[in-house]
Amino acid sequence: MCGIAGIIGKNKIPDRNIFNNMISSLKKRGPDYQGIYYDKNLIIGHRRLSIIDLSSYGNQPMLNEIENIAIAFNGEIYNYLDLKKELKNEHIWNSRTDTEVLLHAYEEYGEEVVKKIEGMFAFAIYDKNKNNIFFARDHFGKKPLYYYYDDEFFIFASELKAILLFPEIRKKIKIDENALIKFLFYGYIPSPDCILNNIKKLEPSTCFVFDISKWQIKNKYNYWNIEAIKEIKPGAETQVLENIKILIKDGVKKRLMSDVPLGVFLSGGVDSTVVTSFSKLFIDKLQTFTVAYKNSPEADESKYAKRVAEKLGVKYNLYYFEDETVNENFLNILNYLDEPIADAAVIPLYYIAKFAKNKITVALSGDGGDEIFGGYAKYIAQKKIEDFKYLFYILRFLKLFFNKTNSYYKLLDSVNLPFAVRQFIFGSGSFLVPEVLCLLKRDRLNIKEIFNDAEKYSSYFYGSNINRAIYLDCRIQLPDWYLVKADRATMAVSLEVRNPLLDRKLAEYMFSLPENFKIRNGETKYLLKKIAIDFVDRDIIYRKKSGFGVPLNKWIRKELKDIFYDYLFVKNDFFNIDYVKQIYNEHMSGKKDNRFKLLRIFNFNY
Structure with a gap:
C-alpha cells in the first residue's frame, strides 16, 4: 500500500517545492521511502509502504531497463508470479516486486495489461515514447485515485489533500452543489464526482490514457464488466x-x-x-x-x-x-x-x-x-416491493402511523421511487426528499440527475431484483x-x-x-x-444481526456533544440553520433518532 501523485504542465515546468509538499502529504500511506521522477514538464512521486521485497530495489517510481517507461503504483498484484512466467521477452530483473512485473508486463501488453492482473491497485505508467500516461484502478475500487486537469495542468494523487496543496488549483475550485446533494442522500459521493468541482475520482475497473501532446483524456473505458x-x-x-x-x-x-x-x-x-x-x-x-x-x-x-x-x-x-x-x-x-x-x-x-x-x-x-x-435486509425489501408493488401502493397510507425515522416509514414512503433511488435512500440513514428540500431551502430537486450514477446501473440484472x-x-x-x-x-x-x-x-x-x-x-x-x-x-x-453498530446516538448526546454543537450550526450558503436546529433538538430530547442526518451535516460543515 502506497501513495502516488504527479503533475504535468502543458507549457510550464511544475514547481518542485510545491510537488514535494504534495507527495510528503501522503507520508502515512508510505512511510518507508519517498521517490520522485522528473522529465521535462512532468513530475511523478511515490510514497512506499514496503510489503514485498523490502530492499531499495523495490523503491518507486520504477523505470524499465532503457528508462523510457516509469511507473508509480499503489496496491498489490496477487497474480504477479504467474504473470511473470507468461512474459516472453528477456527482461533484466532487479527486484522481487509485483511493481517490476507490472512494469515489464506493460512493455509487452501495453494498455491491455490491465486485463491480465488481479489485485487492488491504482497506478500511473508514463510512456516516454508515446508521451502519455496510462492510469487504471482495480476491479472494485479498493485503491483511490483523484485527478484534475485544465488548460495548464494535469494533476493526480491518491488523496484529495495532495491536489489541494497546489495553490493554483485552490483558486479554481469550489463546492460542487450537486455533489453535496448526493452526499445528503447517499452519505458519500459516488465516483466520478468529488465534493469539489473539476476534481474527479477514477471509477472502479476503469482505465484511461492522458495524451500529453494532445492534452486530452482518451480511451477511457471499463475493462471489467460484472x-x-x-x-x-x-x-x-x-x-x-x-x-x-x-x-x-x-x-x-x-x-x-x-x-x-x-x-x-x-x-x-x-x-x-x-x-x-x-x-x-x-x-x-x-x-x-x-x-x-x-x-x-x-x-x-x-x-x-x-x-x-x-x-x-x-x-x-x-x-x-x-x-x-x-x-x-x-x-x-x-x-x-x-x-x-x-x-x-x-x-x-x-x-x-x-x-x-x-x-x-x-x-x-x-x-x-x-x-x-447478499447480507443486507434492504435486498429483501427491494424484492418484496418489486414483487408486490401494487399492494404496497395501497398500503402507503399506513406510513402515517410510523415515526419518520422508523424503517417501515421509509419502506412505505419509498415505494413510488425508482428502484435505484430507493436502493440508496432506504436503510442508509438518508434524508428523505422533503427533508432535503427543507434543509436546502429549495422547492424542488431533480431526483433523476442526483441519482444518475445509480440509474445508469439499474437496468442490469433486471430479471433478478436481489x-x-x-x-x-x-x-x-x-x-x-x-x-x-x-x-x-x-x-x-x-x-x-x-x-x-x-x-x-x-x-x-x-x-x-x-x-x-x-x-x-x-x-x-x-x-x-x-x-x-x-x-x-x-x-x-445464525444469531440475530446487531442493528446498533457504533453507539453514535449516545456519542452525540454526550462525548461529542460540544464538538457537534460547534460545527452543526456553522452558517454557510447551503443549509437552513433553523431546520438544523429542529432536527438537533429532536435528537437531543430523544423525540427522534436523527444521528445519521446530523452526522451528514456535521461532516460537511467540518
Missing part, C-alpha cells in the same frame, strides 16, 4: 458450496503473500469468521484483532469474536474502545477522510488498525461479504463508502488491508448464481453461513 456475467444453472447445492470454498481458499491464499507480519480483523460476524477460518489453514500462529465497546454493551459483539478465536485456535488480540476515546481524534480522523463520509464506524476502525499496527503491517478483513453474498440490488451496491456503495472508509482508516496508521471476499473470480461466480443462492426464505448470506458453520458453532453464525 453486468456481462450470465446467470447459470448451478446444479446441486453441495457442488456450489464446494466451488465457493475453493474460490475463497484461493482468494485468501493469494492475499497472504507478504514479507511483513500479517493478521486478520475479526469482528465475530460471518464474513470475518470465514476469512479467519480459511487464513488459519495457511498460518499456524495467526493473529486476530477485535474491538470491544467497553461502555456500550448493546454494540459490543466481541464475545462472539473470542469464541471464534478459541474454536479456531488463533491468537486473540482485544482492543477496548472506551466512549471517552472518541473525543481524542474524532476531528483528525474526519480530516484524513478528505471528502465527507457519514459513517462513524471509521473511528473504532482507526483505533483497531492503530492497535494492530503494533504487531502487523497487513490485515485481512471481511469487507465485501455483505455485497457479494442480484440487481447487489450489483448496484457493488458499483456504488462498496467502492465509494465501505472501501474508502477502510482505506483511509488503515492508511492513517500505515496499515495495509486486503479483502479476500472481493476476489474477482469469487465475485464472478457469485454473480452467476440465481438470487435464491444469496437469500433464501428470508435468510441473508445463505451460502456463506453454511460454509461458516463448518468451522464454528452454529449459534454464532
Whole structure:
C-alpha cells in the first residue's frame, strides 16, 4: 500500500517545492521511502509502504531497463508470479516486486495489461515514447485515485489533500452543489464526482490514457464488466458450496503473500469468521484483532469474536474502545477522510488498525461479504416491493402511523421511487426528499440527475431484483463508502488491508448464481453461513444481526456533544440553520433518532 501523485504542465515546468509538499502529504500511506521522477514538464512521486521485497530495489517510481517507461503504483498484484512466467521477452530483473512485473508486463501488453492482473491497485505508467500516461484502478475500487486537469495542468494523487496543496488549483475550485446533494442522500459521493468541482475520482475497473501532446483524456473505458456475467444453472447445492470454498481458499491464499507480519480483523460476524477460518489453514500462529465497546454493551459483539478465536485456535488480540476515546481524534480522523463520509464506524476502525499496527503491517478483513453474498435486509425489501408493488401502493397510507425515522416509514414512503433511488435512500440513514428540500431551502430537486450514477446501473440484472440490488451496491456503495472508509482508516496508521471476499473470480461466480443462492426464505448470506458453520458453532453464525453498530446516538448526546454543537450550526450558503436546529433538538430530547442526518451535516460543515 502506497501513495502516488504527479503533475504535468502543458507549457510550464511544475514547481518542485510545491510537488514535494504534495507527495510528503501522503507520508502515512508510505512511510518507508519517498521517490520522485522528473522529465521535462512532468513530475511523478511515490510514497512506499514496503510489503514485498523490502530492499531499495523495490523503491518507486520504477523505470524499465532503457528508462523510457516509469511507473508509480499503489496496491498489490496477487497474480504477479504467474504473470511473470507468461512474459516472453528477456527482461533484466532487479527486484522481487509485483511493481517490476507490472512494469515489464506493460512493455509487452501495453494498455491491455490491465486485463491480465488481479489485485487492488491504482497506478500511473508514463510512456516516454508515446508521451502519455496510462492510469487504471482495480476491479472494485479498493485503491483511490483523484485527478484534475485544465488548460495548464494535469494533476493526480491518491488523496484529495495532495491536489489541494497546489495553490493554483485552490483558486479554481469550489463546492460542487450537486455533489453535496448526493452526499445528503447517499452519505458519500459516488465516483466520478468529488465534493469539489473539476476534481474527479477514477471509477472502479476503469482505465484511461492522458495524451500529453494532445492534452486530452482518451480511451477511457471499463475493462471489467460484472453486468456481462450470465446467470447459470448451478446444479446441486453441495457442488456450489464446494466451488465457493475453493474460490475463497484461493482468494485468501493469494492475499497472504507478504514479507511483513500479517493478521486478520475479526469482528465475530460471518464474513470475518470465514476469512479467519480459511487464513488459519495457511498460518499456524495467526493473529486476530477485535474491538470491544467497553461502555456500550448493546454494540459490543466481541464475545462472539473470542469464541471464534478459541474454536479456531488463533491468537486473540482485544482492543477496548472506551466512549471517552472518541473525543481524542474524532476531528483528525474526519480530516484524513478528505471528502465527507457519514459513517462513524471509521473511528473504532482507526483505533483497531492503530492497535494492530503494533504487531502487523497487513490485515485481512471481511469487507465485501455483505455485497457479494447478499447480507443486507434492504435486498429483501427491494424484492418484496418489486414483487408486490401494487399492494404496497395501497398500503402507503399506513406510513402515517410510523415515526419518520422508523424503517417501515421509509419502506412505505419509498415505494413510488425508482428502484435505484430507493436502493440508496432506504436503510442508509438518508434524508428523505422533503427533508432535503427543507434543509436546502429549495422547492424542488431533480431526483433523476442526483441519482444518475445509480440509474445508469439499474437496468442490469433486471430479471433478478436481489442480484440487481447487489450489483448496484457493488458499483456504488462498496467502492465509494465501505472501501474508502477502510482505506483511509488503515492508511492513517500505515496499515495495509486486503479483502479476500472481493476476489474477482469469487465475485464472478457469485454473480452467476440465481438470487435464491444469496437469500433464501428470508435468510441473508445463505451460502456463506453454511460454509461458516463448518468451522464454528452454529449459534454464532445464525444469531440475530446487531442493528446498533457504533453507539453514535449516545456519542452525540454526550462525548461529542460540544464538538457537534460547534460545527452543526456553522452558517454557510447551503443549509437552513433553523431546520438544523429542529432536527438537533429532536435528537437531543430523544423525540427522534436523527444521528445519521446530523452526522451528514456535521461532516460537511467540518
